[in-house]
Amino acid sequence: MKYDLPTKTGYFGKFGGKFVPEILIPVLEELEEAYEQAWQDEAFQAEFKSLLKEYVGRPTELTFANRLTEYYGKAKIYLKREDLCHTGAHKINNAVGQVLLARCMNKERIIAETGAGQHGVATATACAKFGIKCIVYMGAEDIERQKLNVDRMQLLGAEVRSVESGSKTLKDATNEAIRDWVTNPEDTFYVIGSVVGPHPYPMMVRNFHRVIGMETRDQIHEAEGRNPDYLLACVGGGSNAIGFYHPFIEDKDIKMIGLEASGHGIDSGKTAATLSRGTHGVLHGSLSFLLHNEEGQVQPAHSISAGLDYPGIGPEHAHLFDIKRVQYYPIDDKQALAAVKLLSEKEGIIPALETAHALAYLDTLMPKTSSDEIVIVNCSGRGDKDMGTISKYI
Amino acid sequence: MSDLKTASRIEVLFDKRKDESRIMSLFLTAGYPDLDSTVDLILGLEANGTDLIELGMPFSDPLADGPTIQFSSTKAIENGITMQRIFEMVRQVRKQSDIPIILMGYLNPILRFGVEKFCEEAKSAGVDGLIIPDLPPEESAILEEHVRGNNLALIYLVAPNTSDERMQLIDAKSQGFVYCVSVTGVTGAREGDEVSRSVRRFIDRVENNITKNPIMIGFGIKSHQDAREIAAQADGFIVGSALINTIRKHYPEEGWKEKVFAFVKGLKYGTD
Numbered sequence: 001m002k003y004d005l006p007t008k009t010g011y012f013g014k015f016g017g018k019f020v021p022e023i024l025i026p027v028l029e030e031l032e033e034a035y036e037q038a039w040q041d042e043a044f045q046a047e048f049k050s051l052l053k054e055y056v057g058r059p060t061e062l063t064f065a066n067r068l069t070e071y072y073g074k075a076k077i078y079l080k081r082e083d084l085c086h087t088g089a090h091k092i093n094n095a096v097g098q099v100l101l102a103r104c105m106n107k108e109r110i111i112a113e114t115g116a117g118q119h120g121v122a123t124a125t126a127c128a129k130f131g132i133k134c135i136v137y138m139g140a141e142d143i144e145r146q147k148l149n150v151d152r153m154q155l156l157g158a159e160v161r162s163v164e165s166g167s168k169t170l171k172d173a174t175n176e177a178i179r180d181w182v183t184n185p186e187d188t189f190y191v192i193g194s195v196v197g198p199h200p201y202p203m204m205v206r207n208f209h210r211v212i213g214m215e216t217r218d219q220i221h222e223a224e225g226r227n228p229d230y231l232l233a234c235v236g237g238g239s240n241a242i243g244f245y246h247p248f249i250e251d252k253d254i255k256m257i258g259l260e261a262s263g264h265g266i267d268s269g270k271t272a273a274t275l276s277r278g279t280h281g282v283l284h285g286s287l288s289f290l291l292h293n294e295e296g297q298v299q300p301a302h303s304i305s306a307g308l309d310y311p312g313i314g315p316e317h318a319h320l321f322d323i324k325r326v327q328y329y330p331i332d333d334k335q336a337l338a339a340v341k342l343l344s345e346k347e348g349i350i351p352a353l354e355t356a357h358a359l360a361y362l363d364t365l366m367p368k369t370s371s372d373e374i375v376i377v378n379c380s381g382r383g384d385k386d387m388g389t390i391s392k393y394i
Numbered sequence: 395m396s397d398l399k400t401a402s403r404i405e406v407l408f409d410k411r412k413d414e415s416r417i418m419s420l421f422l423t424a425g426y427p428d429l430d431s432t433v434d435l436i437l438g439l440e441a442n443g444t445d446l447i448e449l450g451m452p453f454s455d456p457l458a459d460g461p462t463i464q465f466s467s468t469k470a471i472e473n474g475i476t477m478q479r480i481f482e483m484v485r486q487v488r489k490q491s492d493i494p495i496i497l498m499g500y501l502n503p504i505l506r507f508g509v510e511k512f513c514e515e516a517k518s519a520g521v522d523g524l525i526i527p528d529l530p531p532e533e534s535a536i537l538e539e540h541v542r543g544n545n546l547a548l549i550y551l552v553a554p555n556t557s558d559e560r561m562q563l564i565d566a567k568s569q570g571f572v573y574c575v576s577v578t579g580v581t582g583a584r585e586g587d588e589v590s591r592s593v594r595r596f597i598d599r600v601e602n603n604i605t606k607n608p609i610m611i612g613f614g615i616k617s618h619q620d621a622r623e624i625a626a627q628a629d630g631f632i633v634g635s636a637l638i639n640t641i642r643k644h645y646p647e648e649g650w651k652e653k654v655f656a657f658v659k660g661l662k663y664g665t666d
């Protein structure tokens with residue numbers, strides 16, 4: 001199976017595109033051109049790789065989870081340790097990539113949106129490293145839930161702007177960042193935090209995260225001499241999952257599973273399970289799946305994990321779902337919390353609540369596996385930032 | 395009212411325009427400030443000099459709009475506005491008026507309603523055209539067939555950072571008129587009264603490149619003075635947020651509609 005998407009116009013099958021106000025069309029064209037040029041440029045690649053190594057701390061390890069494997073008594077479980085990245089999650093791969101690109105384009109001002117605060121922290125970090133002004137839009141409710149990350153961003157020199165409109169979470173922070181962008185298209189670079197938004201963002205962000213899957217391939221071949229059988233990752237917008245899956249998409253024997261946050265349950269009305277409960281729609285510049293009512297009004301998502309609390313999903317995931325290359329399942333808040341506890345106790349790793357959604361699926365998957373199989377979970381982030389939330393439940 | 399072909403209401407309007415006069419287009423959010431007032435407001439606006447109505451279809455995530463239209467949209471959704479109610483409002487207006495009506499709103503509610511059904515219902519209700527701010531010409535295939543099939547005008551926008559070449563492309567694709575966004579930014583009133591030199595340069599470029607369609611200018615116009623200056627070289631001007639702000643200021647006090655109509659009259663004839 002040959003897989004070469006998106007198309008030139010930014011489509012993954014039926015999904016993607018550039019549904020943006022006219023003001024942003026020239027801005028996206030400029031970005032597309034700059035990105036294509038930089039991505040082909042050896043000097044850019046060398047600098048990006050060197051930053052990933054010396055600053056982000058790549059390659060991240062692939063850890064054999066021996067006690068977790070023993071606990072389930074079936075396939076071998078490995079963890080791709082994105083939690084060991086500088087700033088504590090995979091988000092920094094993309095932030096470094098985009099800020100480096102912004103510098104190539106001589107943009108003086110960086111804006112970003114953030115949900116859990118991880119992307120905001122990653123962007124603020126990269127901006128501090130490059131000495132570029134950084135403004136982060138964050139929903140008022142998320143500011144409340146993720147106080148520690150707000151303090152981190154401010155310490156890193158970023159300005160955090162509280163967003164009071166709508167549901168006061170990630171989707172509203174994204175709206176506000178886009179409004180800033182259409183007001184300041186000349187000097188501002190918008191660092192989007194996931195594989196969402198108009199073309200070329202879903203492609204560009206994916207490519208900055210592909211390093212996750214490429215390292216995983218080398219590491220599992222070194223450890224086991226072969227490809228894995230299963231890849232598990234959590235999906236909100238879907239950046240860690242795409243980066244992890246993409247280098248393996250053409251290996252059709254590998255089963256890929258994406259875990260969405262179903263919040264209180266997929267039929268509770270308080271959910272973020274976009275593929276399980278959404279339908280086709282356009283939000284933030286691309287056509288994908290969306291949680292919206294019959295009038296097309298976007299519904300507030302709910303998840304215990306702020307990073308998965310988004311009513312949309314990257315268009316490439318919508319396509320991979322459509323063609324059934326990746327299976328997507330919902331995981332609720334309770335299952336995620338139980339997985340936090342299990343990984344902490346069995347492996348001495350406190351995972352982020354987002355990551356815990358991927359780990360929680362092991363309860364379902366493992367009994368169906370056999371001992372000669374290999375499962376890799378993308379451990380996308382560490383849970384320190386969630387201790388406020390987790391503490392309430394333990 | 396009369397049986398004329400709906401898409402031509404807009405053409406008739408611009409054809410009839412006298413050299414010294416300017417077309418005034420006003421934007422209202424359907425269902426704001428309440429569901430019952432929209433039809434009366436449209437008719438009253440027409441009676442006070444409005445030539446064209448842009449009726450906003452509220453969306454939960456209006457990313458090209460400033461705080462004013464975000465507010466009116468949220469309020470209208472809370473009031474229970476639906477696409478069917480919007481069509482019903484247009485039908486009510488059509489019983490009494492031939493004023494051109496353009497529905498303006500984001501793509502998602504249209505997709506959700508169903509593009510084909512939306513275009514058919516819009517046409518049968520008496521809608522003349524559509525403005526969809528998050529649908530650039532590149533993506534128009536998603537609804538072009540049904541828009542054309544129902545003889546609706548699809549109006550595109552140009553902005554100060556739109557190149558000459560692209561303006562020509564947009565002029566070729568656009569029907570009815572071309573909507574010129576005078577400043578880069580979201581909708582809404584802006585500080586400062588004078589029309590800056592950069593806006594004038596933009597309007598010069600618009601004049602040179604938009605030759606097929608009439609030119610309407612919007613974003614940030616809040617007074618007769620603004621309108622006269624900014625629309626000097628155009629066919630007309632569009633006011634949205636300033637009208638919504640006026641409604642917001644007076645609703646629901648006694649006589650609020652009359653105060654809104656007085657503002658509208660002032661916009662057109664300079665009695666403000």
